[in-house]
Amino acid sequence: MEKAVEIGKKSATGSFHLFIGVAASTIIMAIGTIILARLMTPEEYGLYSVALVPSYMAILFRDWGSTQP
Numbered sequence: 001m002e003k004a005v006e007i008g009k010k011s012a013t014g015s016f017h018l019f020i021g022v023a024a025s026t027i028i029m030a031i032g033t034i035i036l037a038r039l040m041t042p043e044e045y046g047l048y049s050v051a052l053v054p055s056y057m058a059i060l061f062r063d064w065g066s067t068q069p
Contacts, residue, residue: 026059 037045
């Protein structure tokens with residue numbers, strides 16, 4: 001029984017670290033996009049937005065399989 005509790009604690013700790021990493025990554029990306037939007041002209045930002053489409057698609061699908069049932 002103790003082994004199950006230990007595994008549960010490690011799993012919960014790992015899940016929390018994963019959550020913090022994903023949240024930090026999203027926040028950093030959002031801040032970087034806002035800073036770049038302020039520095040670029042509308043035409044340049046449009047090209048930047050088109051270049052980010054694959055990245056945003058990866059973000060959409062990155063959490064599949066790592067959520068709880």
